[in-house]
Amino acid sequence: DGGITQSPKYLFRKEGQNVTLSCEQNLNHDAMYWYRQDPGQGLRLIYYSQIVNDFQKGDIAEGYSVSREKKESFPLTVTSAQKNPTAFYLCASSRQRLSGNTIYFGEGSWLTVV
């Protein structure tokens, strides 16, 4: 089945630790995205990538890092510099980053700092 797979679904992190969220897509999409969702709020863009080996900061990139070494993979690292990392993280992809392209989402990952 085609889709976007995120792992793990639930993750607990101790303060001061880095953690990496995995995102893989088999839709052959060029563009990939990471969004953060806090309770009762809409989604905010963290990073996006339009092509392999290229990525751009979104609206709330501080404390996060990404890589795009393969077309199908776009992992997100939540670093210890992120002041309030507890949130729901959604990975997404689209054929291209043009506005007419629909963005499809994965099932999300819950990150809790303990």
Next chain:
Amino acid sequence: AQKVTQAQTEISVVEKEDVTLDCVYETRDTTYYLFWYKQPPSGELVFLIRRNSFDEQNEISGRYSWNFQKSTSSFNFTITASQVVDSAVYFCALRDGATNKLIFGTGTLLAVQP
């Protein structure tokens, strides 16, 4: 500036009632796209519909219908004969050609009671 407003934070209806979710948007671009997504309790964002700014035809898909009115900058979503499985958070989103960013409203939580 781009903005999406979903004024209804929560709506509760009884099964088989019709319900309309409101969405008002702001953009300076003449070419833009509007989206609706459904987020069930599992967390995944499910794409429902995309509408471009040049197509004001209303759309019906089963029990779902969408009313796009450029004159009032609104893109409302109606569920006819609601069912318990419709219970979810629904997000309206805007994407225009100026930034290609997908801007979300804060979502409407729909609770359908049996």
